[in-house]
Structure formats: structure tokens, C-alpha cells
Amino acid sequence: MSELFIVVGLKAKEGKEDQLRRDLSVLVEPSRNEDGNIRYELYEDQAEPGCFVFFEGWSSVQAQARHHEHGPHIQHFHENGISNVEKREFAHILKRIV
Template sequence: MSEIAVVAISVAKPGYEDRLREALEGIVGPTRKEQGALQYDLHRDVQELRRFVFVERWESQEALAAHAKSAHIRAYKEAVADWVEHSEVRVVSKIV
């Protein structure tokens, strides 16, 4: 089992910043309780206020896969589908 990290970026459509922020904040608590979640921190870009960034660490790829299938993540994705202009998820492994 090897630890992985994730950088997940969501950009709100203009006018949907507050709604998206609330939805993102709503998944932090449940996700932090998930088995294998080591870090799950939400950030906001200081220059582009529509851009939100999660910095995540997971015990394994399997833990991340389970997270992606969780009920709260499925519900979140359905709720925000019309509010997000762009999203990107990068899974990385630490070198040093």
C-alpha cells in the first residue's frame, strides 16, 4: 500500500462561487472521516476567487477509489453539475 496525493481543482461559473463553496465545505467533514483519508483540505485561489483547490492525501489508490464512489461525493457531483465551469483532478505520488 503506498500513499498518494491528489490536487483537485473546481472553477465555479460566474455567480455560483458561494454555492460551490458551500457544497465543497459540506463534503470536507464526511470525507475526513473516510477510511484511508490522511488529509483533505479545501483552499481558495487568492487571485481567482472562482477557483477552489483540494489538497488531499490518501493511504492508497483503493482508498481514493472508495472515496470517489461514496454517497456524499456522488450527491455533491450531482448537485454542482450546473455550477462548475471546469474541474480537474491530478493524482500524484511523492518523490522526496
């Protein structure tokens, strides 16, 4: 198994920045506590409020898939909080070079 790192950028709908910030913030601790999590961090662009970036590290593709497909907090976000997202700006799956 090899580690998996992911960077995802989400842009909030206009006027929904605060709500999306709250929705995304509650995902952090439960995700960090999942088996196979290496890191799970949430950032907001200082120059562009409402543009959020997740940096995730997982011990394997399988650990990330369990998180994304079966994590109750992630499922709750997809059923409720996703409505505050204007668009996914980017999603990059990374491999460590050094």
C-alpha cells in the same frame, strides 16, 4: 499499498461562486472521516475567487476509489453541486519524492 496524493482545481460558473464554496465545504469533514483518508483540504485562490483547489491524501488507490465512487457525500455533490462548476482546471495525481 502506497499513499496517493491528488490535487484538483475547480472553477465556479460565474455567479455561482458562493454556492460552489458551500457545496464543496460540506465535503470536507465526511471525507476526512473516511477510512484511508490522510488529509482532505479545500482552498480558494486569493487572486481568483471562485477557483477552488482540493488537496487530498489517501492511504491507497483503493481508499481513494471508495471515496470517489461510493462516498454518499461525493455522490450527492455529483448529482447536485457539480452543476455550479464551469470546468475542472486541473487534476494531478502525485507521488511523494521526499
